[in-house]
Amino acid sequence: MxxxxxxxxxxxxxxxxxxxxxxxxxxxxxxxxxxxxxxxxxxxxxxxxxxxxxxxxxxxxxxxxxxxxxxxxxxxxxxxxxxxxxxxxxxxxxxxxxxxxxxxxxxxxxxxxxxxxxxxxxxxxxxxxxxxxxxxxxxxxxxxSAMPPIAEYIADNVENPIIIAPDKGALGFAEEIAEILGCNCTYMSKIRLGPDKVETRIVDVQCDFDSEDFDKVKKDSKVNIDSVNGKEAVIIDDIIATGGTIVNAIDILKEHGARSVYVCCVHPVLVNDAVLKICAAGARDLASTDTLRSDVSSISVxxxxxxxxx
Missing domain, CATH: 3.40.50.2020 (Rossmann fold)
Known part of the structure; x- marks a missing residue:
């Protein structure tokens, strides 16, 4: 041996x-x-x-x-x-x-x-x-990919979730988790309204799945923007550093009536009081994997x- x-x-x-x-x-x-x-x-x-x-x-x-x-x-x-x-x-x-x-x-x-x-x-x-x-x-x-253990955490702690990517770059993570859990996902997109004004909005899509074998979700199925209303929203990202993007996402989800907002990430860099900012913004829970040691590293890889x- x-x-x-x-x-x-x-x-x-x-x-x-x-x-x-x-x-x-x-x-x-x-x-x-x-x-x-x-x-x-x-x-x-x-x-x-x-x-x-x-x-x-x-x-x-x-x-x-x-x-x-x-x-x-x-x-x-x-x-x-x-x-x-x-x-x-x-x-x-x-x-x-x-x-x-x-x-x-x-x-x-x-x-x-x-x-x-x-x-x-x-x-x-x-x-x-x-x-x-x-x-x-x-x-x-x-x-x-750390998405399977993160999905397991979500399944154990959140009922009827909708997975939210805080920007299009994180959409792949949201899609992967949504596929594992069989739930909906969407992402937030920055829309330029003028030379000096940018607004972040929830995009009216289901998943934009690239996977050809994901038959259980219809490609033409849409998630209305109001679908976060009353839902347990789970924000997923690979790295959370200062937490600014996450705080912005929490504010938008709450404006659209999310019943609660959870935050998950792979790598908890978490600088400049990021944990405090995210929790103060109203996150019910903040959890990450243990790729880095932190107070929120509760998901093992x-x-x-x-x-x-x-």
Missing amino acids: VIILIIGGSASQKLAADVAKELGETLSSLETKKFPDGERYLRIKGEVEKDVTVIQSTGFPQDEHLIELLFLIRTLKDLGAEHIKVVVPYLGYGRQELRFKDGEAISAQVVANLIEESGADEFISINLHEDSVRDFFNIPTANL AKIIADALK
């Missing part, structure tokens, strides 16, 4: 432990600390197996967690690991996959190159902000990671 060693960086230790438990595999012990001058120290305790899975998100503080990840990969190779799967549930610097302005660093490419050059043999992430980030790697990659590692 092949023994797979699971090792979690300091950003993802609990998640790594949960993945190891799901798989029934060995969890390695790791010692990390910071020297007085700010440099990182890392020591892997115990024997290193030939097959190792490293789990480490690279959220805030991004630089520290990224350096630790690179140290981990390189050290494991030096200690005899032959195949290293690197699981980065949340990829810091992953939102700049293009040079939007002249002279900008394509940070996602730089990070991908560093991970691969350190010795990674496979790369796995969860709901990358852009799937095209995988093109920067020359090793096998996977971009997992351990099983989808474990399934991908089998």
Whole structure:
């Protein structure tokens, strides 16, 4: 039997432990600390197996967690690991996959190159902000979806939901959850009313499903804008940072008579009092996955990671 060693960086230790438990595999012990001058120290305790899975998100503080990840990969190779799967549930610097302005660093490419050059043999992430980030790697990659466990949370906590994407970019997430739950979804769109005036509206659509095999929903079926009236609305997004977009969405849904508003996301970046702002706006609950540690990380992605590692 092949023994797979699971090792979690300091950003993802609990998640790594949960993945190891799901798989029934060995969890390695790791010692990390910071020297007085700010440099990182890392020591892997115990024997290193030939097959190792490293789990480490690279959220805030991004630089520290990224350096630790690179140290981990390189050290494991030096200690005899032959195949290293690197699981980065949340990829810091992953939102700049293009040079939007002249002279900008394509940070996602730089990070991908560093991970691969350190010795990674496979790369796995969860709901990358852009799937095209995988093109920067020359090793096998996977971009997992956290929508199934989020859908399970919604099924357990919300009756008769309508899934809301706060913008068209998040519509794919809303469609995926709606398909799992067999419910309606829609999205919000910014409508330009004039040179200096933009209004966000609920779009009068059902789902715009791209899936050709989704037969149970008729393509021509419409969700009237007033359909949120009296419903349990669930806003879904991949990343919540400042929370401004979500607060705006909550206000609009309440104006249209939503009985309650829940908020779910994959990656809880949550800066600048975002949790307080969202709750003060009237969200009944705010829940995220544990790709990043936060006060609202109540939905585990351990099983989808474990399934991908089998």
